[in-house]
Amino acid sequence: MNLLKIILKNMRQRALATTLTTISVALAVALTVAILHIKHGMENRFEQSAIGYEMVVGAKGSPLQLVLNTVFNLDISPGNIPWSLVEKLREDRRVKAAVPFSVGDNYHGFRIIGTTDQFGEAFGYKLAEGRWFNFSEAALRDAFIEANEHAHERIAEERGETPPKPAEHHHEASEAVIGATVAEQTGLRVGQTFIAAHGLEPSPNAEQHTDNPWTIVGILAPTHTAVDRGLYINLDSFYHIEGHEVRDKSKAEAKKEEPKDNDPDPGQVSSVAVKLRSPILALTLYREINDSDNAMAAFPAVEIRKLFSIVGNIDHILLAQAILIGIVAGVAIAVSIYNSMSERRREIAILRALGARRGTIFAVVVLEAVSICAIGAVAGVIGGHIIVFLANAALQRVSGFTVSAFEFQTVELIVVAGCIILGALAGLGPAARAYRTEVAKNLAPTS
Amino acid sequence: MKIVKRVLIVIALLGVAVAAGSLGDWAMGRKPPPPRAIPAGAALVEGTDSSLGKIKTLDLSFDLLKKWTYIEGKSQIPPFIRAFDGQNVQMAGYMMPLQDVKSIKSFVLVPSLFGCCYGQPPAVNHVILVKMGEGKTAKYFGDTILVRGRFHSGEEKDDGYVVSLYRIDAEEIVAQ
Numbered sequence: 259m260n261l262l263k264i265i266l267k268n269m270r271q272r273a274l275a276t277t278l279t280t281i282s283v284a285l286a287v288a289l290t291v292a293i294l295h296i297k298h299g300m301e302n303r304f305e306q307s308a309i310g311y312e313m314v315v316g317a318k319g320s321p322l323q324l325v326l327n328t329v330f331n332l333d334i335s336p337g338n339i340p341w342s343l344v345e346k347l348r349e350d351r352r353v354k355a356a357v358p359f360s361v362g363d364n365y366h367g368f369r370i371i372g373t374t375d376q377f378g379e380a381f382g383y384k385l386a387e388g389r390w391f392n393f394s395e396a397a398l399r400d401a402f403i404e405a406n407e408h409a410h411e412r413i414a415e416e417r418g419e420t421p422p423k424p425a426e427h428h429h430e431a432s433e434a435v436i437g438a439t440v441a442e443q444t445g446l447r448v449g450q451t452f453i454a455a456h457g458l459e460p461s462p463n464a465e466q467h468t469d470n471p472w473t474i475v476g477i478l479a480p481t482h483t484a485v486d487r488g489l490y491i492n493l494d495s496f497y498h499i500e501g502h503e504v505r506d507k508s509k510a511e512a513k514k515e516e517p518k519d520n521d522p523d524p525g526q527v528s529s530v531a532v533k534l535r536s537p538i539l540a541l542t543l544y545r546e547i548n549d550s551d552n553a554m555a556a557f558p559a560v561e562i563r564k565l566f567s568i569v570g571n572i573d574h575i576l577l578a579q580a581i582l583i584g585i586v587a588g589v590a591i592a593v594s595i596y597n598s599m600s601e602r603r604r605e606i607a608i609l610r611a612l613g614a615r616r617g618t619i620f621a622v623v624v625l626e627a628v629s630i631c632a633i634g635a636v637a638g639v640i641g642g643h644i645i646v647f648l649a650n651a652a653l654q655r656v657s658g659f660t661v662s663a664f665e666f667q668t669v670e671l672i673v674v675a676g677c678i679i680l681g682a683l684a685g686l687g688p689a690a691r692a693y694r695t696e697v698a699k700n701l702a703p704t705s
Numbered sequence: 706m707k708i709v710k711r712v713l714i715v716i717a718l719l720g721v722a723v724a725a726g727s728l729g730d731w732a733m734g735r736k737p738p739p740p741r742a743i744p745a746g747a748a749l750v751e752g753t754d755s756s757l758g759k760i761k762t763l764d765l766s767f768d769l770l771k772k773w774t775y776i777e778g779k780s781q782i783p784p785f786i787r788a789f790d791g792q793n794v795q796m797a798g799y800m801m802p803l804q805d806v807k808s809i810k811s812f813v814l815v816p817s818l819f820g821c822c823y824g825q826p827p828a829v830n831h832v833i834l835v836k837m838g839e840g841k842t843a844k845y846f847g848d849t850i851l852v853r854g855r856f857h858s859g860e861e862k863d864d865g866y867v868v869s870l871y872r873i874d875a876e877e878i879v880a881q
Contacts, residue, residue, distance in 0.1 A: 304806070309804070309806075312803040312804060313803070351866050352866070354863070535863045535864070535866055535868045536834065536861075536863065536868030536869050537801070537802075537803045537804065537811070537812070537813050537834070538813055538829055538832055538834055538868065538869050539829070539868065540803055540813075541801075541813070541815075541826040541827055541832070542826050542828070544826070545826040557803050559802060559803050559804060559805060559806050560803070562806045563806060563845060582721070582724065585720075585721055585724060586721065589717045589718075589721065592713075592717065593714065593717075596710060596713070597710075687713055691709075
């Protein structure tokens with residue numbers, strides 16, 4: 259009988275203890291692998307190296323919220339900023355490009371973002387197929403005016419007055435360009451149409467804006483950033499959506515007279531992404547915007563670094579927990595083999611009598627613990643990937659990112675190696691006892 | 706033998722408790738691993754382990770840069786700064802990378818960390834645009850750094866607008 263056979267028979271003889279200790283090792287490894295994978299996925303998502311712009315400008319509030327909302331399509335918008343600010347930024351000599359965003363609706367959980375056709379060109383996002391929609395400032399102004407009229411109408415209705423008959427407006431067909439992930443997961447293609455649901459998260463009861471379908475005219479090439487998960491619509495069509503009127507009632511009321519074409523502040527947007535001519539110029543512009551009382555500027559790179567300095571510690575705790583579970587599993591193996599030693603004393607004595615050396619007996623016990631750990635580790639790696647696979651749906655819902663469950667990392671090899679070392683250590687105690695077993699004393703039947 | 710077993714279990718449990726305690730401390734930040742993840746003098750250029758000392762350099766400081774007032778289109782860079790042009794310089798400051806979260810390809814070297822909202826933000830002639838060499842990237846470091854590389858001065862323009870006055874093509878960056 260060779261060593262391996264003896265080990266296998268030993269393990270099979272105490273199948274229950276072996277299975278249970280293997281499972282505990284597997285659980286520890288699965289947890290470690292899953293944590294490492296999710297952490298890796300999160301870092302990739304947030305540390306996307308090319309954001310494309312240095313600064314975002316939005317309503318006063320939390321800079322992190324503004325960055326999450328604008329750059330990563332997460333959280334909610336901190337509020338709106340006037341359109342005049344967008345124009346001011348565009349005219350600023352320090353600014354290379356200022357692209358406005360308006361958010362408030364989703365399509366199957368993917369955000370619908372109202373923006374201009376400058377978006378792709380300014381930040382370097384390329385189309386995989388189709389073309390960009392045609393944005394015109396005049397159409398946007400019309401959309402703002404129309405939204406204002408809707409606001410007047412509502413106010414009149416609430417007061418019980420007969421609303422003034424709204425002027426007929428001719429809309430250009432609403433067009434959209436969608437991100438690569440959206441196209442892949444929803445199956446939308448160029449030429450197809452979609453309708454928006456109200457809100458930023460999917461909900462079965464959400465109001466559907468059925469009267470405003472968009473036609474897809476282009477699909478973006480994969481960028482491996484949050485851009486892949488957005489549907490980009492012409493900014494003016496965003497204001498055609500029912501309910502997207504000027505929210506400031508007093509303002510809508512004050513403008514009861516005919517809205518003028520040259521009104522400096524016809525509408526609002528959620529935020530503006532600003533690409534500067536040079537990062538040096540960001541310093542003064544940042545201060546100027548933050549000193550003003552209607553807007554705030556934030557640097558995505560700085561906010562993400564801050565976020566990670568907080569979140570980074572949480573996954574250390576999780577990882578420490580997983581390592582502890584591993585150690586507990588190792589102790590369980592040691593205890594379980596140790597407990598079986600009294601039963602095995604005779605067996606060991608017989609093996610010794612048949613010519614097995616002390617070293618061989620020692621090796622058999624250590625190797626048994628090592629094989630339990632090795633089997634557990636392999637099962638754990640597979641289990642970890644299954645956890646990641648199952649967690650993806652929840653991850654996507656909560657944070658909008660997914661982790662590839664079929665991607666292996668080198669760190670998993672380290673986890674497996676660590677497990678085997680742990681097994682060897684766990685086997686040392688019982689093996690020492692087996693080593694010391696006296697042949698003559700234990701050869702006789704014990705009971 | 707039973708006693709041995711019990712002693713072993715107790716030792717094992719104690720070991721686990723100690724490990725858990727120290728891991729907990731470490732994770733809660735009570736005992737941060739080393740006080741600084743990056744020791745002084747460590748190279749911040751990714752993929753290198755060389756620290757300073759390879760090239761002969763001149764010392765350049767923000768105090769010197771601040772010794773004149775720049776007005777776009779009117780001022781000439783004074784000779785005491787021109788003298789550094791094309792030379793290898795060494796300069797201390799803080800890095801402010803705005804484009805990359807990690808694997809930093811370029812950053813602004815500023816005299817102090819940028820807080821909100823008192824004091825004046827540094828002007829174009831008070832900061833340096835640091836560019837990493839081809840294919841090189843730097844790690845982020847939140848404390849003072851030392852940058853070594855070739856210094857260039859002059860108005861760099863984009864569409865007719867001045868976007869930088871001083872630039873360093875960084876060869877070495879170390880934590881200070």
